Amino acid sequence: VRGAVSFESLTREDLLVLGRAAGLEIPEEDLDPLLDALRGYGRSFSKVEELDLDGVDPVLTYNPGWQQ
Amino acid sequence: MSALWDLSVAQASGMLDHREVSARELLAATLERIEETEPQLCAYQHLMAESAQQEACQADKEIAQRGQWRGPLHGIPICVKDLVFTHDAPTEGGSQVLAGFVPFRDANVVRRLRDGGAVITGKTVTSAFGFGPTPRPTRNAWDQRYDAGGSSAGSGVAVAAGSAYGAVGTDAGGSIRHPAALNGVVGLKPTCGLVGRTGALAMSASLDVVGPITRTALDCALMLSVMAGYDPLDPQSLPSPDIRYDASIDKGVDGLRIGLEIDHFVDPTRPANGPETAERVARSLSELGATVVTLSIPEANLIEPIHHATIWPDTSAYHRRWLREQPRDYDQHSRVMLEVGELIPAAQYVTAQRARRVLCDAIRSAFVGNRLDALVTPGWGPATPVSTGPVKMFEVGMRPVVFNLTGMPAVSVPGGFNADGLPMAFELSGRPFDEQTILRIAHSYLQANPGNRRFPDVPIANWKPGLHPS
Numbered sequence: 001v002r003g004a005v006s007f008e009s010l011t012r013e014d015l016l017v018l019g020r021a022a023g024l025e026i027p028e029e030d031l032d033p034l035l036d037a038l039r040g041y042g043r044s045f046s047k048v049e050e051l052d053l054d055g056v057d058p059v060l061t062y063n064p065g066w067q068q
Numbered sequence: 069m070s071a072l073w074d075l076s077v078a079q080a081s082g083m084l085d086h087r088e089v090s091a092r093e094l095l096a097a098t099l100e101r102i103e104e105t106e107p108q109l110c111a112y113q114h115l116m117a118e119s120a121q122q123e124a125c126q127a128d129k130e131i132a133q134r135g136q137w138r139g140p141l142h143g144i145p146i147c148v149k150d151l152v153f154t155h156d157a158p159t160e161g162g163s164q165v166l167a168g169f170v171p172f173r174d175a176n177v178v179r180r181l182r183d184g185g186a187v188i189t190g191k192t193v194t195s196a197f198g199f200g201p202t203p204r205p206t207r208n209a210w211d212q213r214y215d216a217g218g219s220s221a222g223s224g225v226a227v228a229a230g231s232a233y234g235a236v237g238t239d240a241g242g243s244i245r246h247p248a249a250l251n252g253v254v255g256l257k258p259t260c261g262l263v264g265r266t267g268a269l270a271m272s273a274s275l276d277v278v279g280p281i282t283r284t285a286l287d288c289a290l291m292l293s294v295m296a297g298y299d300p301l302d303p304q305s306l307p308s309p310d311i312r313y314d315a316s317i318d319k320g321v322d323g324l325r326i327g328l329e330i331d332h333f334v335d336p337t338r339p340a341n342g343p344e345t346a347e348r349v350a351r352s353l354s355e356l357g358a359t360v361v362t363l364s365i366p367e368a369n370l371i372e373p374i375h376h377a378t379i380w381p382d383t384s385a386y387h388r389r390w391l392r393e394q395p396r397d398y399d400q401h402s403r404v405m406l407e408v409g410e411l412i413p414a415a416q417y418v419t420a421q422r423a424r425r426v427l428c429d430a431i432r433s434a435f436v437g438n439r440l441d442a443l444v445t446p447g448w449g450p451a452t453p454v455s456t457g458p459v460k461m462f463e464v465g466m467r468p469v470v471f472n473l474t475g476m477p478a479v480s481v482p483g484g485f486n487a488d489g490l491p492m493a494f495e496l497s498g499r500p501f502d503e504q505t506i507l508r509i510a511h512s513y514l515q516a517n518p519g520n521r522r523f524p525d526v527p528i529a530n531w532k533p534g535l536h537p538s
Contacts, residue, residue, distance in 0.1 A: 005413055005415075005416050015411075018411055019407070019410075019411075022410050022411065023392065024391070024392065024407065024410055025392075025395070026407055027395065027403075029400065030400065030403060030404050030407060033400065033401075033404045034404050034407050034408065034411075037404055037405070037408050037461065037462065038408055038411060040461070040462030041376055041377075041380075041408055041412070041462045043462070044372055044373045044376055044462045045373045045376065045377055045416065045420075046373075047369065047370060047373050048370060048373045048374060048377070048419060048420060048423045049419075051370075051423055051426065053419065053422040053423060053426070056422045056423075056425050056426060057422070057425060058418050058421030058422045058424070058425060059274070059421045059422075059424040059425050059428060060274075060421060
C-alpha cells in the first residue's frame with residue numbers, strides 16, 4: 001500500500017535513532033530480535049493497511065451500548 | 069467415595085451448608101493435593117496456607133451460626149493469579165521488576181471474594197506481566213511434557229489438578245481461556261466493565277478483564293455472581309444489577325439461536341484445532357433443541373493485526389517508567405515486546421482502532437442480523453509440547469482474542485479429548501452482559517456430554533511443605 005508504514009528496510013542504526021527519539025536506550029542485544037519482531041509486526045499489519053477506512057470512527061473506548 | 073478436592077464448588081458449597089464437611093476439611097484436602105501435585109505442576113507462586121487456615125476457621129464459625137452464610141463461595145478454597153493484588157501476600161506479576169512487592173490493599177475482585185467468604189489459598193503462576201515467560205516451569209495438568217497455556221497458567225492448572233476449587237484469572241488476549249482450554253476446565257472472559265479491575269496489573273484499558281476459571285459452567289456462574297459488580301475506581305466499570313448468574317442455568321437450550329462460525333476462526337497456524345470440535349458441539353446443541361445457524365464473518369481475518377497494534381502500545385504505556393528505570397529486570401523477550409510497543413506509530417494505532425470498529429460492527433451485525441443468542445467458534449488448543457525456543461509472537465494465530473477487541477463475553481468450554489489424551493475446547497460468545505445465556509448453554513452441553521468432566525492423573529510426589537511460603 002502506497003505510503004504505508006514499513007519496517008522492512010529499518011536497520012539497527014535506525015532503531016537506535018528511533019529509540020533515542022522515544023527516550024529509550026535500546027540494549028545492543030535487543031537490536032536484532034527487535035528488528036525481527038518489528039518486521040513480523042509490520043507484515044501482520046499490512047492487512048489492515050489495505051482497508052478503506054474513510055469515514056470510520058476509531059474505537060477509543062469500548063461501548064457495550066449495542067446490547068440495547 | 070470421592071476425595072474432597074475433586075468436588076465442584078456447587079457440591080462443596082452444598083455439603084458445607086448441610087454440615088457434611090467443614091471449611092477446614094476442604095482446605096486441608098486442598099493443601100494436601102497441592103503437596104502431592106505441586107512438584108510436577110508448579111501452579112503456585114506463593115502459597116498462603118496460614119491466612120487460608122484463619123479464613124477457613126472464620127468460615128466454619130460463621131456457617132455454624134445460621135444467618136451468617138455469605139453465599140456460594142463461603143468456605144471454598146480459591147486461588148488468585150499473581151497479577152492481582154493481595155494485601156497479605158506478594159504480587160510480583162511473575163517478574164523481577166516487582167520482586168517482593170506487597171500491595172497495601174486487596175484488588176477489588178479479591179475483596180469481593182473475601183467478602184463472599186472465599187478462602188484464598190495462594191497466588192498462582194503467571195507469565196511475566198501477562199506476556200513474558202513464567203517464573204516457574206508450570207506444566208499442563210494432563211501431561212507434563214505439554215504447555216500449560218497462559219498467561220493465567222497456574223490458575224488453569226490448579227483448578228484442573230484439584231489444587232483449588234476455582235481461580236481468578238485475567239484476560240487481555242485469551243489469558244483466561246487459553247490455559248482453561250489446554251487444561252480441560254471452564255474459563256470465562258466476562259463483558260468488559262462487568263468485573264472491577266482495580267488492583268489487577270494492567271496490559272490494556274480496553275482489552276483487560278478479570279474472570280473466573282472453574283471445573284464446571286455452574287461453578288463459573290457461582291464465582292461470577294460474587295466477582296461481578298460496579299468498581300468506582302475502574303473507569304471502564306459499569307453499574308450492573310445484582311444478578312445470580314446461576315439462576316437460569318438449568319433452563320436448557322431449547323428455543324435458543326446459536327451461530328456457528330468456523331471458516332474464519334480456525335487458527336491458521338494451529339490447524340490441529342480444526343472444525344471438528346466446534347461442529348460436534350453444534351450438533352449436540354442442535355439435538356438439545358437449539359437452532360444452529362452457520363455463518364461467515366470474513367472480517368475475522370483482521371483479528372491478529374488489530375490486536376497486536378492495540379495491545380503492545382497500550383502495554384508499553386503502562387511499563388513506560390519501569391522500562392526506563394529497570395530495563396535489566398525484564399527478561400529479554402518481554403523487553404523486546406515493550407520496545408515494539410514503543411515504536412509502533414501513533415497513527416497506526418489509531419488506524420487499528422478504526423479497523424477495530426469494522427470488526428466490531430461485523431460481529432454485532434452477525435448477532436443482530438441472525439437474531440443470535442450465542443456464537444460457537446473453535447477455541448484454543450490442544451496443548452503443544454513445552455518449547456524453550458523463541459516465541460514468534462506475530463506469526464501465531466490468536467483468533468479468540470476477537471472477544472477482547474469487541475468486549476463481548478466469551479467462555480472456553482471443554483470439548484472432549486484428542487488422540488493424545490489432551491483436552492480440546494470450543495468457545496461460546498454472547499451479547500454484552502449476557503453471561504447468563506452462554507453459561508446456560510455451556511452447562512447444557514457439559515451435562516449432556518459428561519465425558520468432559522474428568523480429572524488428570526497427575527503423578528504423586530513426596531513434597532516437603534513450605535517450599536513457597538507467602
